[in-house]
Amino acid sequence: MQSAYSLANAKLAEIRERNEAEFARRRSEVRSKCPEYSAVEAQLHAAGLALTRCVLDGAEQLGTIRQSIEKAQTEKKRILKKLDLPENYLDGVYSCERCRDTGFDENGHRCECLKRMISEYIGVNSNMTELMRAQTFESFDFSLFSSQPDVKGRSVLDVIKKAHAMALAFADGFGTHSDNLYFYGDAGKGKTYLSSCVANRVLSKGYSVYYQSAFRLMDIMEKLKFGRYDEEEAPQAEYEAKYAYDTDLLIIDDVGTEFVTAYSSAAMYDLINSRLNLGKNTIISSNLAPSGIDRQYGERMMSRIVGAYKPIPFIGMDLRRMELGRRKKC
Ligand SMILES: [Zn+2]
Structure with a gap:
């Protein structure tokens, strides 16, 4: 009999793993149906990195970077629409949107989903x-x-x-x-x-x-x-x-x-x-x-x-x- 908390954490890890696998599946689905998506993704990734660097260094190209992110996002939406997929199809897969399956909210408090799991496991225990x-x-x-x-x-x-x-x-x-x-x-x-x-x-x-x-x-x-x-x-x-x-x-x-x-x-x-x-x-x-x-x-x-x-x-x-x-x- 493990503690209810560690059982709930193990369950959350399992949920995260399942959702990450589903996200990976969606990505390769979109890439195979629309090869140009890989370029859009690479663009978003590079712009994201540049943005972080820019914020840290206090550089001035912030506006340009934001523009290229917006452009890539629009392109991403266009591709998803063309494939008849929902707009948020590639925004990450989460069973609990509130805590994104981490079990904790932005203030570091236990999310309702984690509390519910703990009380279920308390019953099992x-x-x-x-x-x-x-x-x-x-x-x-x-x-x-x-x-x-x-x-x-x-x-x-x-x-x-x-x-x-x-x-x-x-x-x-x-x-x-x-x-x-x-x-x-x-x-x-x-x-x-x-x-x-x-x-x-x-x-x-x-x-x-x-x-x-x-x-x-x-x-x-x-x-x-x-x-x-x-x-x-x-x-x-x-x-x-x-x-x-x-x-x-x-x-x-x-x-x-x-x-x-x-x-x-x-x-x-x-x-x-x-x-x-x-x-x-x-x-x-x-x-x-x-x-x-x-x-x-x-x-x-x-x-x-x-x-x-x-x-x-x-x-x-x-x-x-x-x-x-x-x-x-x-
Ligand atoms: Zn939650």
Whole structure:
């Protein structure tokens, strides 16, 4: 996983290369159809050089040079018209006229095209599957949740409505608060779906998101620490480990199901603690209630989470089975 910025730059370089090739093709097309064009081009080139020299030396033939440039330009237009080609056919080929595919405007600021590419790549870097990228607050289906009370007398629908509202407020206010969410409940109750809704909303606002399972995160950190990656795998793992600290929103899924060692427990604490200290937002998704996290990660971690995360319970039927049941009926 490369940084979104370097991916966008590589894409821009690819665009430039493609457009330069198209420009070269147009030039040879015009030259072969109209051999006198080569002379016009040579004239323009020579006059351009003379103009630069003239400006630098402060010489007086400026007017004459400008006249010969104008003459050559008129001749160029005449040739293009004769060939039934647009007037700007040989003015350079650019996908973005504003920055001429450099990615920066005349003031050195990032052009909109570069910003758009970066945010697309931030989405790619989120590590979310295509299915997750399609899960949004708008597509959230409340009809999957029963309004009947569960064994503890709680309405499943009411509980999920509350979770949805809290997640939506978190996502909409992203960038203005340092809140953290702790989703907990058994598998298949909608935790990952709602995490995806938040992630997609936050991504659409231009923030970076990194979604990863606790198992994979700990595995990366432990293997890095003990030098278990080969030369080829190490840069990717290093990037992901750093991204977990740096990303605007980190979503750690499946906390509580992974195998915890003394090292991985300390690494997880350091990650959670560092992000809290930096005011960076995190969502933890777990099968354990916040008060049960000490069994896995110790009391120190539990008190950090209880103090700084909003707990959001998920209850009810297994949604994955219900979805399957629905599909079978169709
Ligand atoms: Zn641009």
